[in-house]
């Protein structure tokens with residue numbers, strides 16, 4: 001890993017002092033904040049001001065309306081046709097978020113033709129998670145400032161916060177990291193959807209399902225409650241899991257410095273967005289799951305659209321780069337484990353003994369055996385030697401390098417390790433290569449110390 | 452790994468030229484071979500001599516008798532009591548082999564009191580797999596010469612050979628590696644069982660089960676066929692799996708230079724002897740499975756006998772040594788994988804460019820960016836940059852070390868890897884430490900080349 005890490009530079013400086021070409025986010029809905037006055041989030045929550053901390057608009061849409069829908073469902077019976085339609089519409093809206101908002105607009109991981117873009121923007125609106133422009137801006141900040149205070153849905157603030165809290169509670173617009181969305185401002189579909197967001201949402205999320213079920217099989221009420229309100233609720237909770245569950249549950253095969261994790265459960269819930277450690281590492285890859293047997297229906301759809309000529313320029317990180325990342329993370333874990341084990345007295349801390357002294361001491365009763373230039377005291381081990389007492393005794397006071405390494409028996413790696421715990425000295429002269437090779441095998445880092 | 456491996460020394464020399472204190476095996480049963488005449492196994496198998504290659508005694512016991520038993524079973528109905536007894540007796544005989552022959556006598560992985568020894572020798576006789584002395588001698592040769600020609604049941608000669616072929620076909624006594632069994636020759640139980648082997652077998656394998664079922668519930672025929680012959684057949688086939696399946700199916704977490712493997716299926720079949728990669732690496736450990744949740748009933752029994760005061764001095768390899776072995780094997784696999792990946796042009800093969808030339812070339816249209824002392828040509832990547840075109844363009848002709856490493860964005864490990872594929876030169880002077888650190892992270896072995 002090359003040197004400087006984010007922590008060396010105070011966060012305030014990171015995005016501000018160095019010009020980064022960012023054009024700031026211009027909110028279209030919501031109140032205009034006076035940036036000079038302290039924002040409500042900068043004041044502590046008290047009994048008298050708590051309701052000012054709540055984002056009532058969001059709370060209405062993600063909590064009150066679904067609750068009302070759940071209660072109404074008691075009086076509206078669910079017809080089979082309406083159920084099937086709601087499930088299909090669920091996938092349409094879900095893919096609007098995953099294939100549209102996320103992989104197309106936030107990450108530009110592929111290019112889409114105009115009809116596909118309109119289709120995805122319509123699906124995204126049906127999911128009621130904000131405009132593609134707003135969503136992508138926040139999401140880019142999430143990637144760029146993952147786990148920091150500038151991350152709009154940092155899991156470091158708690159699982160519930162990353163799932164829903166960041167929407168229910170008001171956010172300080174000064175806090176969210178700035179990101180470059182010039183490309184989105186040039187996309188007519190994104191701009192249209194953003195400008196006419198409320199109209200788009202009401203049409204796609206409520207009117208269309210109501211009309212389809214109503215005109216189709218006369219179930220206006222079911223279309224509104226199940227195809228509209230309750231479907232929205234499920235799709236919201238499922239996609240919110242990418243911000244919560246995907247930063248909390250699973251493995252980190254590519255990098256464990258930040259919170260993103262890979263888990264099949266998250267993938268199942270989120271139309272394939274659950275391989276999130278991979279995704280944060282290779283965000284502009286149109287895939288989240290790279291193995292064919294992993295569940296990533298969003299990837300399958302993009303691939304299918306490509307076959308139909310609707311999508312093109314699908315970006316993939318080279319296999320070699322992905323495997324390099326995986327390998328380095330494995331190496332990191334291995335090095336961490338290596339540091340917890342006892343590798344015997346380091347060779348450079350052993351006394352240097354002349355050959356004659358070694359022979360003399362062995363004659364005086366020490367159970368010393370030389371292997372690869374290192375002297376070992378096998379006294380306590382003779383009794384336990386799996387090859388018998390006679391053999392190991394026969395090597396005392398001798399250089400057993402050849403005998404130990406195949407002459408009589410080609411000892412296992414385990415035997416070599418055990419041998420290193422018996423070190424008492426190094427023989428003067430002549431065997432440096434072997435000593436050095438052993439140091440290499442045991443702890444690769446030693447090379448950086450002794451060379 | 453310290454240097455010399457068995458393959459450097461021709462096999463003929465290995466056990467012969469270097470005195471190793473071995474007392475040779477003295478066969479008690481079987482014909483006396485004239486070592487000067489060529490042994491039958493040294494002659495090719497032909498239509499006229501094939502029957503001389505077959506070990507008819509063994510073939511009778513492991514093939515013909517079980518076959519006869521299977522056929523007779525057609526006329527002898529299986530009573531519940533006899534079935535239960537046969538299963539219990541199966542475990543008694545099986546443990547005689549695994550806990551007795553194998554872990555106690557072949558590997559001296561614990562010590563047993565006289566009553567336990569007698570019990571185990573009786574169980575071993577009931578399994579009809581030869582005397583403890585003969586079995587241990589072969590088994591020690593198997594460990595010492597694993598996978599070589601001197602291994603009595605080398606899996607390199609085929610799965611069927613290692614399972615049963617080595618017993619059905621005659622063996623050249625000159626071929627099997629010599630091993631030290633002086634300790635067994637001093638054990639009165641082993642010597643007694645060896646001297647009176649045929650009597651022991653007939654008593655324990657046939658008479659005892661026949662009498663128990665006969666005197667117990669009048670089922671003499673069932674006791675003979677099911678408790679005797681068929682039970683022997685099952686126990687033989689199961690324990691033979693240690694020589695075949697355990698060298699063929701599964702993982703190699705500790706060492707992959709030889710054939711032994713770990714697999715739960717083999718463990719289930721062989722009373723816990725299926726963690727065979729571990730076992731060949733740590734043969735004098737009384738455990739074959741080291742995790743509590745792995746299936747090793749032989750280990751559980753030995754542990755229980757210890758609680759009862761029947762067994763003592765249970766040998767365990769230190770946890771640290773076991774984990775060292777595991778780690779080194781993981782490192783080996785990782786290094787093998789590392790070598791298959793492309794790590795970019797090695798730093799030492801890059802041209803050295805002065806800072807002024809770097810700046811000049813960038814002004815002349817090259818999309819060069821310096822990071823950590825290395826010049827990168829990002830020309831083809833600008834379009835794909837996940838952080839946008841503007842940002843990456845702003846760094847052309849500059850030293851982007853700080854910007855890249857957190858100044859603007861703290862790039863992922865993947866980005867660092869990708870960067871290394873874009874190398875075109877090294878900046879003269881001043882940045883050696885960073886270049887060197889990068890080489891370390893990418894390919895630890897490079898340190899041995901450049902230092």
Ligand code: HEM
Nearest residue numbers: 369386387391392395408409411412415419591594595732
């Ligand atoms: C110097 C310290 C020694 C240590 C720490 C040591 C360790 C071991 C260990 C752990 C084993 C178990 C099998 C394996 O891991 O490969 C073993 C087996 C063996 N050792 Fe050693 N050994 C030493 C010296 C010797 C010497 C000097 C000889 C021969 C002159 C020898 C001959 C054998 C043989 C023949 C076996 C095979 C036993 C079998 O598998 O049945 N060892 N030794």
Ligand code: HEM
Nearest residue numbers: 140143144281820837838842843846859860862863866870
């Ligand atoms: C010099 C060659 C460069 C390469 C190979 C490169 C590569 C990448 C890659 C692979 C990502 C995806 C996220 C990640 O892996 O961390 C990324 C994101 C990013 N890069 Fe670069 N980058 C380069 C230069 C720069 C420069 C010079 C800047 C700033 C001046 C910059 C700013 C960013 C930003 C802000 C992101 C975050 C985008 C987001 O997550 O939404 N990059 N870069």
Ligand SMILES: [Fe+2]
Nearest residue numbers: 242243260276
């Ligand atoms: Fe994320």
Ligand SMILES: [Fe+2]
Nearest residue numbers: 139143279283
């Ligand atoms: Fe993302």
Ligand SMILES: [Fe+2]
Nearest residue numbers: 693694711727
């Ligand atoms: Fe084996």
Ligand SMILES: [Fe+2]
Nearest residue numbers: 590594730734
């Ligand atoms: Fe063994």
